[in-house]
Amino acid sequence: MMKILKSRELLVLVLLVGMILAVATQNKAVLYPITLINIVNSSLFLMLIAVGQMFVVQTRGIDVSVGAIAGLSAVIFGFALNAGMPLPLAMICALITGALAGAVNAVGVVFIGIPPIIMTLGTLGAYRGFMRVLTGGSWIESIPQNIKSFAVTRYMNIPLMVWAVAVLVIVVAVLLWRIRAARNFYAVGDNADGAYLLGINVKATRFAAFTLSGLFAGAAAIVFVGQIGFVPMQTGNGQELKAIAAVVLGGVSLMGGTGSVWSAVIGALFLTAVDSMMIFLHVPGSWNNAVAGAVLLGVVVFDYLIRRTVRNRQLAARAAEMRRAEADQDRGATSTTTREMAS
Amino acid sequence: MKSSVFKSWEFMLAAVLVVELIVLGLINPAFLNIENLLFSTSDFVHVIIAAVGLTLVIMTGGMDISGVSVMGLASIVLGLAFVAGVPIGACVVLALAVGLGAGAFNGTVIAKTDVNPLVITLAMLFLYAGVASGLPTLLDMMGFAVAGAGGFEAYQYEGISGLPKSFTWIGTGAVGWVPVPLIITVVIAAGATYLMHRTRFGRFLKLIGVSAEVARFTGVPVTRTLVTVYALNGFAAAVAGLVLTAYFTSARSDLGAEALLNIITAVVLGGSSIYGGQGSVLGTFLAGLVLGFLRQGLLALGISSDVVPVIVGALLIGSVALKIGMGVLGTRRANRRAYETERAAVGGNG
Numbered sequence: 204m205m206k207i208l209k210s211r212e213l214l215v216l217v218l219l220v221g222m223i224l225a226v227a228t229q230n231k232a233v234l235y236p237i238t239l240i241n242i243v244n245s246s247l248f249l250m251l252i253a254v255g256q257m258f259v260v261q262t263r264g265i266d267v268s269v270g271a272i273a274g275l276s277a278v279i280f281g282f283a284l285n286a287g288m289p290l291p292l293a294m295i296c297a298l299i300t301g302a303l304a305g306a307v308n309a310v311g312v313v314f315i316g317i318p319p320i321i322m323t324l325g326t327l328g329a330y331r332g333f334m335r336v337l338t339g340g341s342w343i344e345s346i347p348q349n350i351k352s353f354a355v356t357r358y359m360n361i362p363l364m365v366w367a368v369a370v371l372v373i374v375v376a377v378l379l380w381r382i383r384a385a386r387n388f389y390a391v392g393d394n395a396d397g398a399y400l401l402g403i404n405v406k407a408t409r410f411a412a413f414t415l416s417g418l419f420a421g422a423a424a425i426v427f428v429g430q431i432g433f434v435p436m437q438t439g440n441g442q443e444l445k446a447i448a449a450v451v452l453g454g455v456s457l458m459g460g461t462g463s464v465w466s467a468v469i470g471a472l473f474l475t476a477v478d479s480m481m482i483f484l485h486v487p488g489s490w491n492n493a494v495a496g497a498v499l500l501g502v503v504v505f506d507y508l509i510r511r512t513v514r515n516r517q518l519a520a521r522a523a524e525m526r527r528a529e530a531d532q533d534r535g536a537t538s539t540t541t542r543e544m545a546s
Numbered sequence: 547m548k549s550s551v552f553k554s555w556e557f558m559l560a561a562v563l564v565v566e567l568i569v570l571g572l573i574n575p576a577f578l579n580i581e582n583l584l585f586s587t588s589d590f591v592h593v594i595i596a597a598v599g600l601t602l603v604i605m606t607g608g609m610d611i612s613g614v615s616v617m618g619l620a621s622i623v624l625g626l627a628f629v630a631g632v633p634i635g636a637c638v639v640l641a642l643a644v645g646l647g648a649g650a651f652n653g654t655v656i657a658k659t660d661v662n663p664l665v666i667t668l669a670m671l672f673l674y675a676g677v678a679s680g681l682p683t684l685l686d687m688m689g690f691a692v693a694g695a696g697g698f699e700a701y702q703y704e705g706i707s708g709l710p711k712s713f714t715w716i717g718t719g720a721v722g723w724v725p726v727p728l729i730i731t732v733v734i735a736a737g738a739t740y741l742m743h744r745t746r747f748g749r750f751l752k753l754i755g756v757s758a759e760v761a762r763f764t765g766v767p768v769t770r771t772l773v774t775v776y777a778l779n780g781f782a783a784a785v786a787g788l789v790l791t792a793y794f795t796s797a798r799s800d801l802g803a804e805a806l807l808n809i810i811t812a813v814v815l816g817g818s819s820i821y822g823g824q825g826s827v828l829g830t831f832l833a834g835l836v837l838g839f840l841r842q843g844l845l846a847l848g849i850s851s852d853v854v855p856v857i858v859g860a861l862l863i864g865s866v867a868l869k870i871g872m873g874v875l876g877t878r879r880a881n882r883r884a885y886e887t888e889r890a891a892v893g894g895n896g
Contacts, residue, residue: 493676
């Protein structure tokens with residue numbers, strides 16, 4: 204039991220399943236495969252920016268500009284498609300835009316030394332403004348509709364888009380697991396000075412984290428445009444805070460050094476599922492944010508209480524051990540003195 | 547190291563403010579009309595009020611991004627209470643109490659756990675925004691009757707208007723030439739300055755910001771101080787929400803939601819360090835004016851409002867980069883001076 208509680212990904216997964224089952228007692232429609240598929244499908248955007256965010260938070264940073272980067276990438280994607288570029292080329296444009304925007308954040312944070320929240324808050328405003336300047340504030344609507352084929356075509360009843368993101372997430376997870384350099388994210392986040400002394404390139408690692416965050420925001424933009432077929436000005440609005448909430452919920456500590464891709468995936472699934480559950484319980488949508496906030500608050504406080512209990516137990520055990528050792532030493536000391544006196 | 551008043555960050559901000567007004571006035575003389583200038587502050591003083599509260603929090607090395615949601619929450623609480631027939635004076639007290647309570651809740655959770663304040667207040671940001679947008683439907687479900695079709699839920703989208711003149715005076719009235727919102731802002735900023743620089747509480751804030759651990763061992767009541775400072779921030783956010791409500795003459799749950807970038811920019815541009823232990827309310831106040839007038843000026847020049855966040859973002863990053871640069875130069879100069887004195891001393895002896 205304690206082990207499940209200690210792994211935050213599992214804890215949230217259990218909570219997620221529990222929530223769905225609890226709602227199912229009120230409304231069986233929740234358990235229909237189509238419902239579950241729809242939940243996964245609508246969590247894809249959040250999932251991708253959360254995976255990007257995960258790299259940054261893991262290295263003890265924060266990136267509040269991801270929503271704006273996704274918006275900017277979506278606009279570039281739309282422009283590229285409208286200019287008649289083939290789909291793969293347009294996708295690459297969107298990804299490059301995201302990575303570049305992330306790299307700008309990285310330059311400010313890594314080379315100038317601006318605190319991450321300040322730097323990315325600044326670029327949040329800048330990218331969002333830039334996006335509006337590019338489009339003149341109007342939506343991009345005349346996109347060739349064949350890009351929606353990814354979202355509409357289904358294989359085994361599941362949209363191709365879901366398969367694509369699933370493959371991407373698994374590939375990333377395997378890469379992070381197999382590549383030794385991927386451990387650097389943990390090391391730098393846990394203790395940057397220690398990592399430096401171990402010979403890890405701290406600056407390059409943090410630079411990579413911010414760039415990856417931008418890159419995934421670009422990928423999220425492609426998914427978003429693919430799903431709805433146009434680019435509204437609100438693309439990614441407010442999603443940056445949701446992405447942070449998702450990774451924190453999934454167990455990535457803002458103090459760095461913890462969490463995995465699965466944290467981001469499960470966190471994003473949970474936050475999206477909460478919205479759907481509200482619908483099945485006939486709770487007005489205006490309560491979604493309150494429930495999401497309460498869950499996030501509950502999980503982080505609960506997590507703190509568990510960590511405190513574990514630590515207190517360890518401390519108590521250590522204290523008992525020291526007392527025992529001290530007692531042993533005393534006994535040993537008295538026996539030697541008596542022997543000395545005897546001789 | 548502050549050798550004179552003229553080298554201080556606040557003085558630089560004041561100089562920037564004067565230069566900004568002169569430049570904007572030269573481009574468009576109508577801008578310098580003193581009455582216009584005073585009354586245009588009503589568009590942005592809510593940012594300054596909230597930023598003053600946040601300055602106290604950031605002084606302790608903490609962070610509170612939930613203030614923008616508290617603004618909307620205070621606004622909708624006032625509106626719903628008014629519709630339910632509560633006298634307007636009591637509505638204001640209720641809304642302010644909600645702000646104070648929300649802030650105190652933030653402070654309690656932050657002081658009692660070791661979780662990053664940003665995470666806690668991120669959760670609170672969603673929680674308060676959700677409660678604010680959900681309250682009207684909750685009142686309907688609880689069976690409170692209200693005159694008019696659609697019940698309370700209708701107010702969620704339309705906002706609550708028809709607030710009495712005695713209340714909207716807070717946002718639209720003036721004493722002589724000075725608009726009431728500006729007076730409220732100055733009073734709050736002055737109160738916060740007094741609190742920060744003239745009371746023991748203010749010293750505690752700074753001590754906690756430098757090192758919470760050391761403060762605790764020194765006998766500073768850390769928990770009580772933190773709860774108080776977050777409560778004050780919630781109060782300031784509620785005041786900001788009410789001023790905005792009175793100015794728009796309509797109570798809405800999403801008031802102020804867009805202000806986060808501006809609020810944090812005002813605090814950081816004002817010279818506060820987000821690592822704590824450094825900051826000034828006067829700096830925040832001046833930075834808020836610089837930002838607000840910049841926005842007004844750009845709009846008056848006919849520049850699209852889309853460009854404004856780009857400039858605000860650039861200012862935020864630029865000001866921090868400038869401070870870092872100044873710090874590096876200062877260190878280098880001090881090092882060189884130390885080296886020269888050392889060499890002189892060695893040379894003199896040898």
